[in-house]
Structure formats: structure tokens, C-alpha cells
Amino acid sequence: MTTLDDLPLRDELVGQQPYGAPQLHVPVELNVNENTHGLPPAAVEDIARSLADVVRGLNRYPDREFTELREALAAYLGHGLTADRMWAANGSNEVLQQVLQAFGGPGRTLLSFTPTYSMYPLLAAGTQTGWIPVPRADDFTVDPDAAVRAVREHDPDLIFLCRPNNPTGTGMPLEVVEAVVDACRGVVVVDEAYQEFSDPGTASALELLDGRPRLAVSRTMSKAFAFAGVRLGYLAADPAFVDALRLVRLPYHLSALTQAAALAALRHSDEMLANVDRIRGQRDRIAARLGELGFDPHPSQSNFVCFGGVRDTTAVFDRLLGQGIIIRDNGIPHTMRVTAGTETETTAFLRAMAELAPEQA
Ligand code: PMP
Numbered sequence: 001m002t003t004l005d006d007l008p009l010r011d012e013l014v015g016q017q018p019y020g021a022p023q024l025h026v027p028v029e030l031n032v033n034e035n036t037h038g039l040p041p042a043a044v045e046d047i048a049r050s051l052a053d054v055v056r057g058l059n060r061y062p063d064r065e066f067t068e069l070r071e072a073l074a075a076y077l078g079h080g081l082t083a084d085r086m087w088a089a090n091g092s093n094e095v096l097q098q099v100l101q102a103f104g105g106p107g108r109t110l111l112s113f114t115p116t117y118s119m120y121p122l123l124a125a126g127t128q129t130g131w132i133p134v135p136r137a138d139d140f141t142v143d144p145d146a147a148v149r150a151v152r153e154h155d156p157d158l159i160f161l162c163r164p165n166n167p168t169g170t171g172m173p174l175e176v177v178e179a180v181v182d183a184c185r186g187v188v189v190v191d192e193a194y195q196e197f198s199d200p201g202t203a204s205a206l207e208l209l210d211g212r213p214r215l216a217v218s219r220t221m222s223k224a225f226a227f228a229g230v231r232l233g234y235l236a237a238d239p240a241f242v243d244a245l246r247l248v249r250l251p252y253h254l255s256a257l258t259q260a261a262a263l264a265a266l267r268h269s270d271e272m273l274a275n276v277d278r279i280r281g282q283r284d285r286i287a288a289r290l291g292e293l294g295f296d297p298h299p300s301q302s303n304f305v306c307f308g309g310v311r312d313t314t315a316v317f318d319r320l321l322g323q324g325i326i327i328r329d330n331g332i333p334h335t336m337r338v339t340a341g342t343e344t345e346t347t348a349f350l351r352a353m354a355e356l357a358p359e360q361a
Contacts, residue, residue, distance in 0.1 A: 094253075096120075216236065289353075306332075
């Protein structure tokens with residue numbers, strides 16, 4: 001049987017593992033930070049109708065510039081954005097990959113403050129971009145002075161700032177973003193995949209875009225929008241930055257079905273986002289209860305809670321799975337991550353944790 005070792009794989013991919021949280025179907029799935037609430041019925045109907053309309057025209061390639069969708073995304077984000085400052089791709093992962101294809105590559109480097117989103121080093125490897133992990137403080141915040149020192153020391157071509165940060169949930173004041181952009185001669189992407197879950201009133205890095213052509217902000221419909229299955233990530237930046245991404249995208253990379261589904265969902269954005277408050281409530285409930293049980297939850301601005309103080313993460317993962325509950329063991333010692341689900345899902349998780357606490361907290 002042929003194995004990977006028999007194939008002439010690129011050197012930097014040898015020994016790497018594909019990204020892969022387990023995709024197990026159990027009653028309570030809280031491991032990949034999805035919005036576990038279903039789609040609102042009115043949105044489902046509109047999306048289905050829109051897709052049916054598009055099917056008749058599927059013999060033709062889709063709008064390569066997805067202009068209508070870019071207009072709708074700009075309108076959704078506000079901040080005076082216009083279609084020429086918007087970009088989208090199949091998930092924000094693809095957006096970030098395109099950024100690396102355009103601005104990274106051999107001899108260039110990407111810096112991030114770790115622990116952070118585990119795809120960044122994989123995307124760097126896939127585009128032959130050097131990876132520079134700079135550790136966060138013990139409480140997972142990024143100190144602006146330390147950040148500026150690290151940027152000056154490493155002089156990276158790109159910086160990805162995950163805000164709020166996955167897997168820790170940590171927010172980041174806009175002053176840190178500003179300081180990093182000022183200190184960096186390269187491109188800075190603020191990954192705001194979880195921005196909608198931040199405390200109401202938390203400013204977005206979109207506010208910093210004007211006059212900063214090397215700054216971009218990426219977002220996704222996978223989380224707050226409850227639209228992970230559609231694969232729609234997007235980015236706001238200067239029109240010139242967007243032109244750079246147009247150089248590396250594959251022709252017609254956003255299918256007509258994706259464009260139609262995303263457009264229909266955006267027409268229902270208020271309803272699509274209706275569960276964000278509830279999810280925040282469950283997140284805070286998880287943090288409070290895990291603290292009472294003797295675990296060490298970290299403050300979260302996101303739709304998940306990262307908690308330390310776990311004696312044996314593998315044992316906790318297995319025990320929960322045995323009860324039909326899956327959460328994330330993401331390799332930070334004694335630390336796990338759980339997505340805030342519905343009230344019922346959260347209750348199931350917290351009950352199971354209360355049983356485990358005497359031996360594991
Ligand atoms: N950024 C962060 C921080 C994420 O956690 C994720 C998904 N886990 C993504 C980007 C990618 O999301 P998607 O490709 O579904 O838009």
C-alpha cells in the first residue's frame with residue numbers, strides 16, 4: 001500500500017498533520033465553536049428560494065467579482081465601507097490563505113501571539129511563509145510594549161492578530177492593534193471571527209482601517225451567523241489590498257450557490273444574529289459555574305470558554321464523550337475549551353463537569 005512517505009511531498013509538509021478537530025456526531029457537540037442554534041425559519045425559506053432561483057443558471061460561471069455580495073457585506077459591516085473595500089472567500093481560512101499567498105511566501109514571515117488559532121502555522125507552511133510564534137502573557141493578553149518589542153525584533157512581513165483570540169477567548173484593546181500596525185512595516189490582519197460575541201460596545205478594528213492601507217480585518221459567517229456549512233469568510237481593507245487578493249484567488253472561487261445563500265442570509269441578519277445574546281449568557285454561565293467547581297476559566301469575549309486547572313484533559317475528554325458530549329482538548333497543558341451552546345447543551349456539559357470535578361479540578 002502506498003503511504004505519504006512514498007510520495008515526493010514538499011519538505012515543509014513532511015510530518016505535518018491535517019487540521020482536524022474530531023467530527024464526531026454526538027448529542028452535544030461543543031468542540032468547534034459553531035453556533036449550535038438552528039437557522040431562523042424565515043431565513044431558511046428565503047435561502048432555499050434563492051438557491052432554487054440560482055440553480056437554473058448553474059450552466060454559467062458565477063459573478064467572478066461577487067459584486068452584489070460585496071455590497072451586502074459592506075452594508076452589514078457599516079463603518080462607511082464600500083464594495084471595493086470588501087473581499088470574500090470560502091471561509092475566512094481561505095481569506096487568510098489568500099492574504100499569505102499575496103503577501104507571504106518563501107523568505108517572508110508571519111508573526112502571531114500564541115497560543116492562537118491553530119490554522120495560522122498550517123496556512124504559513126502551506127504558502128512557504130516562515131512562522132514566528134511570540135508567547136502571550138500568562139493570562140493570554142498581549143501587552144502593547146512587549147508586542148511592539150517583538151515586532152521590532154522579528155520584523156515580520158505579516159502579523160495575524162486574533163481578536164478575540166481562539167482558543168483562549170481573550171479580547172484585545174484597539175490600542176494594541178494600533179501599536180502593532182505602527183511598529184510593523186508589513187501587513188496586519190485582525191481576525192475578528194468572533195467579534196459579534198464581544199461585550200456590547202466593544203469597538204471593532206474596522207474603526208482603524210481609514211488611512212491604514214496595510215491593515216485588514218477578517219470576519220466570518222461561520223460563528224455568530226450560524227452559517228458554518230456555507231463557508232463564507234470576508235475581509236475589509238483598502239481597495240489596493242483587495243486588488244492584491246484578486247491576483248491570487250482562483251477564477252470564480254465563490255460559487256453561485258454560496259453567493260446566493262450568503263446574500264439571502266444577510267437579508268435576515270437581525271434574525272440570524274438573534275441568538276448571540278443568549279450564547280453570551282451561556283458563556284458567562286459556563287465560566288461562573290466552572291469557577292465554582294474549582295476549574296480556572298479565562299475571561300472570554302467569544303462564544304466559548306477556555307478553562308485551566310484540569311488534572312487530566314484526556315480523561316475529561318473521554319469521560320464527556322462517553323456521555324455524548326464533545327469539547328476541545330487543544331494541546332494547552334491542563335486546559336480545555338468548550339463552546340457555549342444552547343441552555344440545554346450547557347446544562348448537560350455543566351452537570352457532567354460537576355460529577356468530574358472532585359477528581360479533576
Ligand atoms: N479564525 C478563527 C480565529 C477561527 O476560530 C476560525 C474557525 N475556527 C476561523 C478563522 C475560520 O473560520 P471559517 O473558515 O469557518 O470562516
